[in-house]
Each structure stands twice: as C-alpha cells, then as structure tokens.
Amino acid sequence: MTGAGLPERLVELVTALRGHGVTAGPSETVDAAAVAEVLGLADRERLREGLAAALLRRAGQRPVFDAVFDVCFPLGVGVPEGARERDRDxxxxxxxxxxxxxxxxxxxxxxxxxxxxxxxxxxxxxxxxxxxxxxxxxxxxxxxxxxxxxxxxxxxxxxxxxxxxxxxxxxxxxxxxxxxxxxxxxxxxxxxxxxxxxxxxxAPSADGVDFLVANREQLAELRRTIHPLSRRLATRLAARRRRANRGHIDIRRTLRRSLSTGGVPLRPAYRRRRPGRPEIVLVCDMSGSVAGFADFTMLLVQALRDQFSRVRVFGFIDTVDEITHLVHTGAADPEGLSARIHAEATLSTWDGHSDYGRAFRHFTERHAEAITAKTSLLILGDGRTNGGDPNLEALRAMVSPARHAHWLNPERRALWAGGDSEADRYAEVVPMHECRNTRQLTTLVGRLLPT
Amino acid sequence: MIGTGYFASVDEVVERLAEQGYLASAPVATTVFLADRLGRPLLVEGPAGVGKTELARAVSAATGSRLVRLQCYEGVDESRALYEWNHAKQLLRITAGRDEGWDRARADIFTEEYLLSRPLLTAISGDEPTVLLVDEVDKADVEIEGLLLEVLGDFQVTVPELGTIVAKRRPFTVLTSNATRDLSDALRRRCLFLHIDFPEPELERRIVRAKVPGVDEALTASVVAVVGALRAMDLRKAPSVAEAVDWARTLLALGADTLDEEVVRASLGVIVKHQDDITRVRDRLRLDEALDGAAS
Incomplete structure (x- = not known):
C-alpha cells in the first residue's frame, strides 16, 4: 500500500461503514487519519484497534468494522504463501x-x-x-x-x-x-x-438484522441482546418518570419545611406523583412467516415486565388464545418457546395460514375484557390475511377502549400495499410502524411506552 | 503540543502499565497510546470487573500524575462536578466588612478564594500532570453530559463571574461506562472509544498469576478454562476477571492444587452470583451427576 492511497482507503472504509449503519461523519474520518499518522502502517492489528477507537461508538458495531477493515486493509495480496505449491489433497x-x-x-x-x-x-x-x-x-x-x-x-x-x-x-x-x-x-x-x-x-450488525430473514444463529444472537436492551429501556423509562415528577409544588410540605428556616420557604417540596404503571396487552401473529419477530418482542416485553402493572400476551394464527403463562415460564428456555406455544395453545383450527379477520373477531368475543382504559395495546404482525376478510370492525372494537394502541409491522413499508397485505387498511384504524430490526424496535418501544 | 505526551510508543505503554501491575491487551495499549498522543478523552465500556477503573489508576501511577476522580451517580450536579461558591465564607466576608460599599464587597467575594473547585475544575486548573477519571458516567443524568461537553471538548470551564478558565495542561481523561444507559452521540464523538472485553485466555492466565502470587500454572490454566466456559454459558452475570482472581485466591486458601467436583461445588459462589446461574452451571458442568456416580 502506498502512502498516497491512504486517504482514499480511509474514505472508502468510512463510506462502507456508513452503508452498514455506523454513523461516522467527516470529523471521524479526520480522526482516523490522525490515528493512522500516529500509529503508522507497520502493525496491522494496532492500526485496526486504533481506527476502531476513532470510528466506532458502540461495542455492537465491532463485527461490521472488522469485516470492512479486512477488505479495505487486506492482510496480503494474491494467493497466500503455502497455497501456491501444488494441488491440494x-x-x-x-x-x-x-x-x-x-x-x-x-x-x-x-x-x-x-x-x-x-x-x-x-x-x-x-x-x-x-x-x-x-x-x-x-x-x-x-x-x-x-x-x-x-x-x-x-x-x-x-x-x-x-x-x-x-x-x-x-x-x-x-x-x-x-x-x-x-x-x-x-x-x-x-x-x-x-x-x-x-x-x-x-453481514449486518445484530441490531440491523432483518427479523424476517434472520437465520437461527442470528435469532440466538438477537435473544442474547434482550437483557441488556431491556435494562437500557427500563433506565430510560425510569428517567423519564423522574423528570415528569418535577413541577407541582406540595404546599403543605413546603410550609412545614419552612418552619425550620423561620417561615421563609427556602426549599420548596414537590408533589410526588405515583408513577402510572400501564398494563400492556400484546397480540401476536404466530404464523411461520413472522414468528421470529413475535418471539423476540414477546421476550423483550417479558423482560420489561416490572415496568408494567400487568402484561398479557395473546397469540393468533386463525384463532386466538392467551399465552401469557407460556411466555412467563418460557423465558428460561427461549429457544423452545415457539414450539411450546404451538403445542400447548390453540392458535389455529385450519391449515396454519393466518386469518386476521377471524382472529380479531374471536378476540372481541372471548377476550374483550382484557382491554381497558389503562391498557396499551400492541399488535404484531405483517397484516397478510391470505385473502380473508380484514374485519376492520373487530379491530376498531379492540382499539377503541385502549388508552394507546400501536401496530408493529416487520415488513418493509414499501411492501405494505402489495399482495394480500391489508396493512394499509389496518393502518387507517391504528397507527402502524415499520419494525424490521432491533434498532427500530428499541426506538419504538422507548417512544411508544407511556409513562 | 496537543496530547499529554506521557508515552513514546505502544510498547512503552504496555511496559509501563505492566510495572504497575496492569497487564494491557493490544487494543487497550493502542488506544491508551492514541488518547495520550491525540489528547482526546478515552471512553471505556465493558462488563463489570474487567479493569476499567483500574486502567485510569494504572495510567496515573505509571506516569506519576495525580488522579482526580469524579464518581457519577444519579442526581450528581454542577455543584458536585464542577464548582460551587462558598456561600458561608462569602457571608462571613460581607459581615466582616460591614462598613464598606457594595461594589468593593462584590468585587471581592466573587474571586477564586471563595470558589470551591470540584473534580472537573480541579483537574483542569492544576499545573501538574493529571489523570481525570469520570467513573460510571452512564449513572449520571443526561444533563451532566452537556456539562462534560465543554470540559472534554475544549478542556475549559466557564464560571460566569470569573470568565473562562482554560486548562494550562490537558489532563489525560478516562470515562467509564457500564452501558446501563445510552450515552449521547455528542459525548461519544468527543472521545476515543474502547470496549474492553473479557481477556484472551493467555492474557487472563497472566493476570491471575500476577494478582495471586503462589498459584501454580496448572491450576491457573484450569481456573481460566472453567471461567471461560462459564462466560459462554449465557448466564445472568458472567464471571469477570475480578471473579477469576478471587476464585484463584479462594482455591489457594482452600489448599486445592487441582480442580475437582468437590472443590468446584464448594467454591462456586465465588464466581457465580445468582441462584439461577448456580443451578444452570451445576447442570451444565454435570456437578451433581458426577457426585451421584461417586456415591453409588
């Protein structure tokens, strides 16, 4: 590698990182150049660590960085030593x-x-x-x-x-x-x-993996991120509650306090607000196409359960059944969760194709009491009804008593209008959000969950 | 000169930290060297017990500089982190100079004599070489980050009554975080980022032997191998380097020279801290099964 090529290589490296969701601006590129100047190009592993220190902001970005680095700053050129000699047996x-x-x-x-x-x-x-x-x-x-x-x-x-x-x-x-x-x-x-x-x-970093195309290892990798993720979300929610606590002055306590300072209210006391802990109801499409996504979200909500006064989970394919107890005990064995849900709950009576209209109707008939004025309702699914009646009426009946209602769709927004998807029509009844990877899910959960 | 200029090369970093009993891996040494050369703060993340705080201590000892530490916690604020006016002293001063005019008193009570400097200001104002450690910055509220931006970006502090105090000598700055909260991008981009992970087995063996003199090589290897296996097990709290060292110490105290079921079962509480985890580890390491075999 010549010295003159270095700026181009660095720019190429940074551009590629950006393409994979690592936010690195021009100032990071300049930093990277400063790093290369200080360290020199003699030791490749040191250069790798140095550039990582300047360009990365999060630990999860490291695998992407390593792959990109190996391509931009290759170990050598051509056929490696030792592979040249003869035909290999x-x-x-x-x-x-x-x-x-x-x-x-x-x-x-x-x-x-x-x-x-x-x-x-x-x-x-x-x-x-x-x-x-x-x-x-x-x-x-x-x-x-x-x-x-x-x-x-x-x-x-x-x-x-x-x-x-x-x-x-x-x-x-x-x-x-x-x-x-x-x-x-x-x-x-x-x-x-x-x-x-x-x-x-x-390969994209774990939080950028598309739920719908993730393979087994990637799903396992995703599950490992649930605990740190839920902890971060919980801190964020708690912080928001604390902030919401400021403001209203508690007159009685302020006056009592002022007695110690001769009647001058030096230290105002604020009214403590009882943190409202919402109930959450999750209604998940468990059919094969979106099961990975539903799995992940259920486990995440389960991990966040102490943030809510109550969590109830319902699964459906063409009919609906409560699976709260399965999710609750299933946290210990997340891999087998999906199989157990399918074995122990009645989610489908026909052939395992999802039928949203029918499932929603059954929900309003059997579990309507689950949704009250304190409930936040989250519906997970791709809205593909396999040609069945979307039954917007039933969905309206589910949504109207709830305090908040949101639909998380693991499909790309561009695909919502195509094929047998009724996502666009459902989106008129309930706000629908694209939720393709953990990154989007984290932002959404943080934003949607009421304080 | 922009940087702090303590070290001449990466190898020197490794060597001098090792003299202080801190065995640095290649990533750690490289990043410390860069932070030193480029004069940038170092943001260290990683699981608990891998030596994040220890790193700042080792750098300060290796370079013979004073260590100024700001321990962050929920609700830490400007008056704890930056500076505070010494109200009591100001009141005394006003009372003492009863007859003088307000203008003189005002000119007098807002001087450095009445300023109580807190860690961030202390680190910046001194002449001597300084290592500034901002510990567990993720525990502090978001507002504090804004405060840190001025200090870490330009190494200066603005006191409205006094003007801007610029660092005469940049401190070598280390921020540590356990990632309980996402730090803002504004703060992150002012820092060099270092993620310290669990060390390679080879390095961990060296760390254990350095920290626990008297433990023999074979036992160290077994300890590190078991701890490594536990980390791969997806526990609630994976054992860290600190736990490995503790365990080696415990085993030494118990007088064990090899690992067997009995010893591991007795001392499992040292490395695994949750009941669920203990159950899972017993299960996976077949501790109980092996015991049954011995009993029958």
Missing part, C-alpha cells in the same frame, strides 16, 4: 487441520484457511468468478473433525477441565470458519473489486 488438508486445531496453532489455522479458500472455494472464472466461503466449508467440513481433534488432545490431563474440552474445540472450529469467511472476502475483493464486496458480503 482434501484428506491431507483435513489431517493438518486436526493437528492445528488440537495444538491451537493460530498461524497454522490462518494458513490452512488460505489454502482451503484457494483450493476448494473457487467458483466461476474470469471477472465473473470469485471465492466462496460456503463452497470451501462444504468441502472441508471442519465441524465433522470434532471427534478427531478430541482424540488428538486426548483429554490428557485427567483434570476437571477435560469436560470443557468439547466446547473449547468447538470454539476453535468456529474461529477457523470465521477465518475462511474473511479470507474468501479478501480474495473476492481482489478478483471483483472492493466496492462490491463491501456492499454485499458484510
């Missing part, structure tokens, strides 16, 4: 990998990742070609090496920690997979241009 590679995993040889693992991508990850040819981590990992299948690695390390010490060995090896294998992904991105960036890779091949 898969069995040899796997054997070497076992040895490296057992010995926890970081350098060796990085080299093997390079070889795996070069030898097994190539697809296409010419300018259309590239390198795929998926292809390479499918061939090498490092996850199947677990037993062999364990045999190699052998639980040798006869110690208590041996029983942790399996988890430890799994972590190392996961690290190897990550190294392969990074390597594939680097090679592809060389073959097809950095810009393309920066736009498409960098």
């Amino acid at each position: 898969l069995d040899d590679l796997r054997a070497e990998l076992v040895a490296a995993l057992a010995a926890e040889d970081a350098g060796g693992l990085a080299r093997l990742a390079g070889i795996a991508v070069e030898a097994f990850g190539r697809y296409g040819s010419g300018s259309g070609g590239g390198f795929s981590a998926y292809e390479a990992l499918e061939k090498v299948r490092p996850q199947t090496l677990l037993v062999r690695v364990l045999a190699e390390t052998g639980g040798g010490r006869g110690d208590f920690t041996d029983r942790l060995e399996r988890d430890e090896v799994r972590r190392r294998i996961e690290a190897f997979r990550a190294a392969v992904r990074t390597e594939a991105r680097r090679r592809t960036a060389e073959a097809r241009g950095r810009q393309r890779v920066l736009e498409h091949a960098v």
Whole structure:
C-alpha cells in the first residue's frame, strides 16, 4: 500500500461503514487519519484497534468494522504463501487441520484457511468468478473433525477441565470458519473489486438484522441482546418518570419545611406523583412467516415486565388464545418457546395460514375484557390475511377502549400495499410502524411506552 | 503540543502499565497510546470487573500524575462536578466588612478564594500532570453530559463571574461506562472509544498469576478454562476477571492444587452470583451427576 492511497482507503472504509449503519461523519474520518499518522502502517492489528477507537461508538458495531477493515486493509495480496505449491489433497488438508486445531496453532489455522479458500472455494472464472466461503466449508467440513481433534488432545490431563474440552474445540472450529469467511472476502475483493464486496458480503450488525430473514444463529444472537436492551429501556423509562415528577409544588410540605428556616420557604417540596404503571396487552401473529419477530418482542416485553402493572400476551394464527403463562415460564428456555406455544395453545383450527379477520373477531368475543382504559395495546404482525376478510370492525372494537394502541409491522413499508397485505387498511384504524430490526424496535418501544 | 505526551510508543505503554501491575491487551495499549498522543478523552465500556477503573489508576501511577476522580451517580450536579461558591465564607466576608460599599464587597467575594473547585475544575486548573477519571458516567443524568461537553471538548470551564478558565495542561481523561444507559452521540464523538472485553485466555492466565502470587500454572490454566466456559454459558452475570482472581485466591486458601467436583461445588459462589446461574452451571458442568456416580 502506498502512502498516497491512504486517504482514499480511509474514505472508502468510512463510506462502507456508513452503508452498514455506523454513523461516522467527516470529523471521524479526520480522526482516523490522525490515528493512522500516529500509529503508522507497520502493525496491522494496532492500526485496526486504533481506527476502531476513532470510528466506532458502540461495542455492537465491532463485527461490521472488522469485516470492512479486512477488505479495505487486506492482510496480503494474491494467493497466500503455502497455497501456491501444488494441488491440494482434501484428506491431507483435513489431517493438518486436526493437528492445528488440537495444538491451537493460530498461524497454522490462518494458513490452512488460505489454502482451503484457494483450493476448494473457487467458483466461476474470469471477472465473473470469485471465492466462496460456503463452497470451501462444504468441502472441508471442519465441524465433522470434532471427534478427531478430541482424540488428538486426548483429554490428557485427567483434570476437571477435560469436560470443557468439547466446547473449547468447538470454539476453535468456529474461529477457523470465521477465518475462511474473511479470507474468501479478501480474495473476492481482489478478483471483483472492493466496492462490491463491501456492499454485499458484510453481514449486518445484530441490531440491523432483518427479523424476517434472520437465520437461527442470528435469532440466538438477537435473544442474547434482550437483557441488556431491556435494562437500557427500563433506565430510560425510569428517567423519564423522574423528570415528569418535577413541577407541582406540595404546599403543605413546603410550609412545614419552612418552619425550620423561620417561615421563609427556602426549599420548596414537590408533589410526588405515583408513577402510572400501564398494563400492556400484546397480540401476536404466530404464523411461520413472522414468528421470529413475535418471539423476540414477546421476550423483550417479558423482560420489561416490572415496568408494567400487568402484561398479557395473546397469540393468533386463525384463532386466538392467551399465552401469557407460556411466555412467563418460557423465558428460561427461549429457544423452545415457539414450539411450546404451538403445542400447548390453540392458535389455529385450519391449515396454519393466518386469518386476521377471524382472529380479531374471536378476540372481541372471548377476550374483550382484557382491554381497558389503562391498557396499551400492541399488535404484531405483517397484516397478510391470505385473502380473508380484514374485519376492520373487530379491530376498531379492540382499539377503541385502549388508552394507546400501536401496530408493529416487520415488513418493509414499501411492501405494505402489495399482495394480500391489508396493512394499509389496518393502518387507517391504528397507527402502524415499520419494525424490521432491533434498532427500530428499541426506538419504538422507548417512544411508544407511556409513562 | 496537543496530547499529554506521557508515552513514546505502544510498547512503552504496555511496559509501563505492566510495572504497575496492569497487564494491557493490544487494543487497550493502542488506544491508551492514541488518547495520550491525540489528547482526546478515552471512553471505556465493558462488563463489570474487567479493569476499567483500574486502567485510569494504572495510567496515573505509571506516569506519576495525580488522579482526580469524579464518581457519577444519579442526581450528581454542577455543584458536585464542577464548582460551587462558598456561600458561608462569602457571608462571613460581607459581615466582616460591614462598613464598606457594595461594589468593593462584590468585587471581592466573587474571586477564586471563595470558589470551591470540584473534580472537573480541579483537574483542569492544576499545573501538574493529571489523570481525570469520570467513573460510571452512564449513572449520571443526561444533563451532566452537556456539562462534560465543554470540559472534554475544549478542556475549559466557564464560571460566569470569573470568565473562562482554560486548562494550562490537558489532563489525560478516562470515562467509564457500564452501558446501563445510552450515552449521547455528542459525548461519544468527543472521545476515543474502547470496549474492553473479557481477556484472551493467555492474557487472563497472566493476570491471575500476577494478582495471586503462589498459584501454580496448572491450576491457573484450569481456573481460566472453567471461567471461560462459564462466560459462554449465557448466564445472568458472567464471571469477570475480578471473579477469576478471587476464585484463584479462594482455591489457594482452600489448599486445592487441582480442580475437582468437590472443590468446584464448594467454591462456586465465588464466581457465580445468582441462584439461577448456580443451578444452570451445576447442570451444565454435570456437578451433581458426577457426585451421584461417586456415591453409588
């Protein structure tokens, strides 16, 4: 890398970060340049840490930054050392990998990742070609090496920690997979241009993952953010309540206090207001398409339950049932929550396609008493009725007694009018908000929840 | 010179902090060096017990500068953080000079003699090298952040009666946060950001051995391995470096030289602090099962 190219690289890095939701302005770019000047380019890992310190504002942005950094400031150019020599034999590679995993040889693992991508990850040819981590990992299948690695390390010490060995090896294998992904991105960036890779091949940070397309690991990752998230929201709500406390003077207490200062009211006493703790009712579409979103929101509200006087949760597909008790006990085992809800509650009588109209009608018939003047009602769903009657009347009947009512829709706003979605018509009855990822959900919950 | 200029290189940071018993990882050392060179405040986030406050202490000891600490809490305000007029002394002064005119008295009572300086003003006004630690800034109310902006952005404090006091020598500033509340972007962008995570096993082994002299290598390795496994377990409160050190100390006191079910079960309370977590850990580490096996 030449010195003259550095500003361009930094700008490219910052632009890519912005594209992935990291807010970094020109002043951050200038900071980054100052960092590069102070640290120099000799040590790549130091440069990485330094740039991260200047550009990032939150811990959750780090994975995105690392991926972008690896593309903009690649470790090397071209085919890695050691992958050049000869045609690689898969069995040899796997054997070497076992040895490296057992010995926890970081350098060796990085080299093997390079070889795996070069030898097994190539697809296409010419300018259309590239390198795929998926292809390479499918061939090498490092996850199947677990037993062999364990045999190699052998639980040798006869110690208590041996029983942790399996988890430890799994972590190392996961690290190897990550190294392969990074390597594939680097090679592809060389073959097809950095810009393309920066736009498409960098996974979004956890709070930017779309609920509707999140895979299993991403959902698990999301669940891990629930606790910190609920804590932050609770602090925010509490702070707002405190602020709302100022203002009204309590005459009686002020006069009593003034006795100690000779009748001059030096320290006014303010009236304490009882914090209003609202009731919350959650009505969730539990059909397959939006289940991940409903899951997450239920757990979040559950974690926030001490902020409310009462939380009730209803699930529906084509009919509605109360699932409060399941959510309540389900917090201990969030992964199995969805399965238990489907097994133990009656949510559907037909074929598992959601029917909003029917579900709303059943709700007004059976659970109308759940919604009172103290209730905040949250409806979660994509509003896709599969062609059924939207039954706006029933929705009006649900919404009208409630103090607040909101609809959270995990679909992009642009799609609301299309297909069998009745979202636009429902939006006339109840304010509807786009809620595609945790970032949006956090802002919404913070804003919507009444004090 | 913009920065504080305590350190000449990243390696020197590592070395001098190590002399104070603080083993810095590469990210920590690099960021401390940058904060020193660029003269920017350092915002440190991370789980409890990874040594955020300790870092400020180590820097102050390594550079031989005084440590000025502002502990934030709910309701901390200007008069606790910045400065306050010494009302009692002012009243005395007015009473003592009974016959003089108001103009003289006013000119006199609003001088530095009657100013009680609180941590932020203290850190800025001194001549000697200073490390300013603003601890747990997330506990303070949002209003305080506005106050910090002037201090951290320009290293100056404005007292309406006296004018603006500009730092003669920039303090090396460390802010710590446990992320219970989101800090405002305005504050964040004035700082260098450092997230201290749980250390790599290798570093943690070194930390434990440095903090608990007398613990042998094999036991340290086991302690770090178990603590690492617990962190991966998704507990309510994951054990931190502080807990690992405590545990090693406990084991040493118990006279254990290897880990087995008995010892782990007896001392689990040192590393895991919630009942749910203890149940889950016993379950996952198969502590009870192993015991049944031994009994039968």
